[in-house]
Amino acid sequence: xxxxxxxxxxxxxxxxxxxxxxxxxxxxxxxxxxxxxxxxxxxxxxxxxxxxxxxxxx
Numbered sequence: 001x002x003x004x005x006x007x008x009x010x011x012x013x014x015x016x017x018x019x020x021x022x023x024x025x026x027x028x029x030x031x032x033x034x035x036x037x038x039x040x041x042x043x044x045x046x047x048x049x050x051x052x053x054x055x056x057x058x
Contacts, residue, residue: 019057026053
């Protein structure tokens, strides 16, 4: 049992990201459209999405 918990915790830590790592992962060329206004090039810097990204990154 102890080994299983240890392995699970190591796996969990491997999934955690830093704030910068999370934001960088969003810059992968995905297509994001906001309210029919058109495509957003970078969701981390666009005024219509950056606040949401910052909230999720915290």
